[in-house]
Amino acid sequence: MSFRDGVRDKVTKSGDPKGESPKAKESAGHGLSAQDVARLAADRSGESRQATVQKLAATYAESEMSPAEREAVMALFQMFARDAEQRVRAALAASVKSLPDLPHDLAMILASDEAEVAGPILESASVLTEADLLMLVRDSDTAKLLSIAKREHVPGSVADALVDSGNEAVVATVVSNPGADLSDRAMERALAAFPNSETVKEGLVSRPVLPVTIAERLVNLVSERLRERLVTHHALSPDMATDLVLESRERATMSLLRGARSTLAVEALAKQLHKNGRLTESLILRAAVLGDIDFLESSLAVIAGIPRENARLLVHDAGRRGLASLLKKADLPGRLAVVLQTAVEVADETQFDGLERDRERYAVRMIERVLTAVDENPDNILDQADVDYLIRKIDRLQGPQAIAC
Numbered sequence: 001m002s003f004r005d006g007v008r009d010k011v012t013k014s015g016d017p018k019g020e021s022p023k024a025k026e027s028a029g030h031g032l033s034a035q036d037v038a039r040l041a042a043d044r045s046g047e048s049r050q051a052t053v054q055k056l057a058a059t060y061a062e063s064e065m066s067p068a069e070r071e072a073v074m075a076l077f078q079m080f081a082r083d084a085e086q087r088v089r090a091a092l093a094a095s096v097k098s099l100p101d102l103p104h105d106l107a108m109i110l111a112s113d114e115a116e117v118a119g120p121i122l123e124s125a126s127v128l129t130e131a132d133l134l135m136l137v138r139d140s141d142t143a144k145l146l147s148i149a150k151r152e153h154v155p156g157s158v159a160d161a162l163v164d165s166g167n168e169a170v171v172a173t174v175v176s177n178p179g180a181d182l183s184d185r186a187m188e189r190a191l192a193a194f195p196n197s198e199t200v201k202e203g204l205v206s207r208p209v210l211p212v213t214i215a216e217r218l219v220n221l222v223s224e225r226l227r228e229r230l231v232t233h234h235a236l237s238p239d240m241a242t243d244l245v246l247e248s249r250e251r252a253t254m255s256l257l258r259g260a261r262s263t264l265a266v267e268a269l270a271k272q273l274h275k276n277g278r279l280t281e282s283l284i285l286r287a288a289v290l291g292d293i294d295f296l297e298s299s300l301a302v303i304a305g306i307p308r309e310n311a312r313l314l315v316h317d318a319g320r321r322g323l324a325s326l327l328k329k330a331d332l333p334g335r336l337a338v339v340l341q342t343a344v345e346v347a348d349e350t351q352f353d354g355l356e357r358d359r360e361r362y363a364v365r366m367i368e369r370v371l372t373a374v375d376e377n378p379d380n381i382l383d384q385a386d387v388d389y390l391i392r393k394i395d396r397l398q399g400p401q402a403i404a405c
Helices: 005-014 023-026 034-042 046-062 066-080 086-096 106-111 115-122 130-138 142-147 155-161 168-173 183-191 198-205 212-217 224-233 237-251 258-276 281-289 293-304 307-317 321-329 334-350 357-376 382-397
Strands: none
Touching: 023 066, 046 086, 066 086, 066 106, 106 115, 106 130, 106 212, 106 321, 106 382, 130 142, 130 155, 130 212, 142 155, 142 168, 142 198, 168 183, 168 237, 183 198, 183 212, 183 357, 198 212, 198 224, 212 224, 212 237, 212 382, 224 237, 224 258, 237 281, 258 293, 258 357, 281 293, 281 307, 281 357, 281 382, 293 307, 293 334, 307 321, 321 334, 357 382
């Protein structure tokens, strides 16, 4: 079938009023008219063929056609896939990329073409198999690899191959794609290959789920902004999560100096942690014991669903009933009241002395008072893991020489 005969045959079948279905009539404005055929007969320019491709694809996608009609249109698509002009082939690829019945051989012809033609097919065509994609990864340039890395679903083996491409832009794209089935090993290889790449690190941090091992490796490699996302969106060990929250809070509040701007920062952090299931009992306890009463107030307010000012009044209630009622409203165990009340009392009665390392002395004094209260209380107030963390914290805060408290 020649190009012109194929076009005329398509118009004859879809343009005959007697043979048109209602939907075909509705789509007639998108299809080829007699004027289109006349123009094609006189004008074989690339622009004319490009317009023909787009009209054919629109008609095919939107009209009800018989099997014979669809076969005729596909025969024309096969011809256009081998057109001498790139813009015609590119128009075809962009027009048919999402067709559910796109023939496999036609998809492969287009996917093997130049990047400008192949891109839409590589990114969107569902007919391409995992084996197809692996083969295409091996034979593709950067532009094509980027298209594959953006697919709605990237199988694990294909994601591995993309990571192994050694191309920073490709690796950053695939690790940031939530539809890419990345193994822990693939993420480790991406991080090892590009430890200084901000785009690769940001791509990993932005993933909906990140293994703890990867998250903790990223902690010391990313910016402060990305650290906050790590602690609020991804699972970290309790020790690391506590340390990161405290570091973030300390920077935001300038060593716990209160103010409107720092209060807003605390509330925002508490809300993000709670929204993503990271505002744990252990985190709240540890932060309070290390002197971050602002964070305690904001956390209990967020969990209980009350204004922060109300939570602050209850936390500092001298009769201790306020804190107990707040814990109950937040659905937290009442046994925490002893630890939290001790932390609040120490914070209320202790001032920074303004001398070198006063922040460390304050924290050590706070921890020691709380641990003493725990020892004196018969209830199992703190988990052993929390106690061990606080003891290790004292050692780190005191450093090589003891700090007078």
